[in-house]
Structures are given as structure tokens and as C-alpha cells.
Amino acid sequence: MKPNDYYRLKSAEIKEADIRLVAAVMSEHVGEENAVRMEKLVARCGLGERQVRDILEVLVKDYKWPIGAHAGKAGRWIIENEQERWHVANELLSRENELRARRKVIEQAHIPARLELDNQVPQLKLFR
Secondary structure: OOHHHHHHHHHHOOOOHHHHHHHHHHOOOEOHHHOEOHHHHHHHHOOOHHHHHHHHHHHHHOOOOOEEEEOOEEEEEEOOOHHHHHHHHHHHHHHHHHHHHHHHHHHHOOOOOHHHHHOOOOOHHHHO
16 A cells, blocks of 8 residues: 555544644555655645644644655645655754743843833933
């Protein structure tokens, strides 16, 4: 059985119509070289972009579909092999680390108290 056929059968098992529709379209896009751009996926499904993005997340998290995307390639696809799997996984890890670092800075950033702000006198004539 070809991967496309496997995912087409898996999509037919999905009860929710909108999720089944996105899954069926994605079953035609196995392998990074067959990625579908978000605009085309949205048009094919007749749904909004936010809804399609949310459904793709549901397919990954709830249905365990290996849907890939990364910064160097426009679009989404079903991961076909180990090379694609680890390319996507490593990029996700990199993003996770960047988000963690950003969160840490936000948690530790100084936020001035109102009194501190009120005591600041603007130097309006400085740039005239």
C-alpha cells in the first residue's frame, strides 16, 4: 500500500467532517517534495486559514498524523521518512528553545512601578 492510500483510508475513519476533509486533502501531500501551500489547502477545503491551521494541529496532536513544516519550505506535508521527521523535529526543538529563552526574559524583565514612571520628567526641548 502506498502512503497516500494509507492516509486516505485513515482520513475516512475520522468522524468530524471538517477534520476528515482536511485529512483527505493532506493524504495527497505525502513527502516534503509534495508540500501544499497553506493558501491552496485553504482554497481546496473551503475553510478559513485559522480553522485549517487548527485542524492540522488536531490531526497532529489527537490523530497522531506526522504533518511537517519548517522555515526552509513553504507549505505542509505528511512526513514520509526519517530524514524529514528529524528535520522537522529539530526545527521544532530549536523554536521551543527560543520560546523558552524569550519567556525567561519576559518573566525577569523589569516593569516600572507607576511611581517610577510618574517621576520621569520628559525632556521635550532636547530635540527641538
